[in-house]
Amino acid sequence: MIETGAKMNTDFTLDVVQGEEEKTIKFSEILDRPTIVSVYMKNNTSSCDKQNVSLAEHADWFDDAGYNLMTISKDTCGSHKRYIAKHDISYLIASDPEYKFSNATDSVVEKKMYGKTYEGPSRSAFVIDTDGTILAVIEKINAKAHAEELKELIGSLK
Numbered sequence: 001m002i003e004t005g006a007k008m009n010t011d012f013t014l015d016v017v018q019g020e021e022e023k024t025i026k027f028s029e030i031l032d033r034p035t036i037v038s039v040y041m042k043n044n045t046s047s048c049d050k051q052n053v054s055l056a057e058h059a060d061w062f063d064d065a066g067y068n069l070m071t072i073s074k075d076t077c078g079s080h081k082r083y084i085a086k087h088d089i090s091y092l093i094a095s096d097p098e099y100k101f102s103n104a105t106d107s108v109v110e111k112k113m114y115g116k117t118y119e120g121p122s123r124s125a126f127v128i129d130t131d132g133t134i135l136a137v138i139e140k141i142n143a144k145a146h147a148e149e150l151k152e153l154i155g156s157l158k
Helices: 046-064 077-087 100-104 146-157
Strands: 013-018 021-026 035-039 068-073 092-095 108-113 116-121 125-128 134-138
Touching (some): 013 077, 035 046, 035 146, 046 068, 046 077, 077 092, 134 146
Parallel strands (some): 035 068
Antiparallel strands (some): 013 021, 035 125, 125 134
């Protein structure tokens, strides 16, 4: 896992969706102000839904506090569009099936499911400054109270 204070590689592209708009952008372009990136596993699963609903309910607070908000999963942009409509999400959601972001933050971890071992992204959150410097990391998020834990973390950065 990348350390607080380290600078991440921001030279990669992601397919993103915001509202109905889908586009490919360089990650560095997202960093026009401090940015919160929350990684989740899959749309329409219990914990991931709680994580995103928590953020959606507080998205305006993060915007007013001066932060971009983005979530990332391996789901397709088509799936993200339906998910955005279902949960009234206003922030950016990225499709990252190749784990570009997780590789850039050294947050690909070993997982086990049904007796099989595989690698996948850690369910974590990162606060990233405009130059790619990691300001803070939550290594294991609380899906149900994710917005609250991020608000508390941001408060501790000031």
